[in-house]
Amino acid sequence: MIDRLSAQMQAMQMLSRAQDATADNLANINTPGFKGSKLFYRLLKQEVNGKEVTETVPMQKIDMKQGVLEPTGNPFDFGLQGQGFFQVQDAGGNELLSRDGRFHIDADGYLVNGQADKVMGKAGPVHIPEYFQATNQDKGGAKLEVADDGTIRLNNEVYDKIRIVKVDDTANLERRGNNYFAAKGDDHLVEDPSTTVMQGFYEKGNVNPLGEMVDMMRTMKMFESQQRALRSSDEMLAQVAGRLGKF
Numbered sequence: 001m002i003d004r005l006s007a008q009m010q011a012m013q014m015l016s017r018a019q020d021a022t023a024d025n026l027a028n029i030n031t032p033g034f035k036g037s038k039l040f041y042r043l044l045k046q047e048v049n050g051k052e053v054t055e056t057v058p059m060q061k062i063d064m065k066q067g068v069l070e071p072t073g074n075p076f077d078f079g080l081q082g083q084g085f086f087q088v089q090d091a092g093g094n095e096l097l098s099r100d101g102r103f104h105i106d107a108d109g110y111l112v113n114g115q116a117d118k119v120m121g122k123a124g125p126v127h128i129p130e131y132f133q134a135t136n137q138d139k140g141g142a143k144l145e146v147a148d149d150g151t152i153r154l155n156n157e158v159y160d161k162i163r164i165v166k167v168d169d170t171a172n173l174e175r176r177g178n179n180y181f182a183a184k185g186d187d188h189l190v191e192d193p194s195t196t197v198m199q200g201f202y203e204k205g206n207v208n209p210l211g212e213m214v215d216m217m218r219t220m221k222m223f224e225s226q227q228r229a230l231r232s233s234d235e236m237l238a239q240v241a242g243r244l245g246k247f
Contacts, residue, residue, distance in 0.1 A: 082195030
């Protein structure tokens with residue numbers, strides 16, 4: 001009976017975490033470049049004190065389906081067509097992966113995203129201080145062009161190339177906030193020439209609202225079912241304890 005209660009409690013905890021993942025997907029429907037995720041559990045058998053114990057380990061699967069590329073006309077918006085990622089460097093020097101390509105040039109001439117993290121190029125952070133000089137010129141101003149392979153040109157002169165990478169196995173990705181991922185070890189990162197950069201576009205999140213709502217309702221029904229079963233087990237245990245108390 002105690003084992004049954006324990007199993008039902010564990011099932012409710014698992015369903016609660018799955019519901020949290022669904023809620024997070026729904027909250028980020030309008031987040032550019034967002035990739036939805038699903039929670040599942042893997043059975044892991046290990047030996048404890050000479051006994052084989054089965055443990056359920058939570059695993060997260062990231063949906064790498066392509067999001068819709070929305071045209072904006074902004075030369076600093078970049079959408080990715082393919083499985084690759086932009087690589088950015090945060091203030092602490094950590095290199096992270098992102099599909100959000102809404103960039104701009106900061107006051108120091110670096111290409112950065114909305115979090116002020118630097119976009120990585122061929123040899124480090126993309127640095128184009130000449131952009132401001134060209135903007136102030138009378139001869140047509142600054143014309144920034146990014147080719148589909150990430151090559152950056154300012155007034156037809158090549159300055160850098162945005163680094164696009166991918167991982168061999170997306171199961172090795174760890175979510176860091178809503179729009180960042182980190183690979184488990186740099187050996188999983190490889191250059192991705194097959195992914196193309198679309199200037200003047202941004203990628204919308206790939207969450208399907210209807211599918212997520214169906215998942216949420218299904219999980220809720222399963223949770224309520226386990227809750228009823230737990231209540232019944234508790235009542236049975238109380239009856240057994242009451243009868244034993246009479247002896």
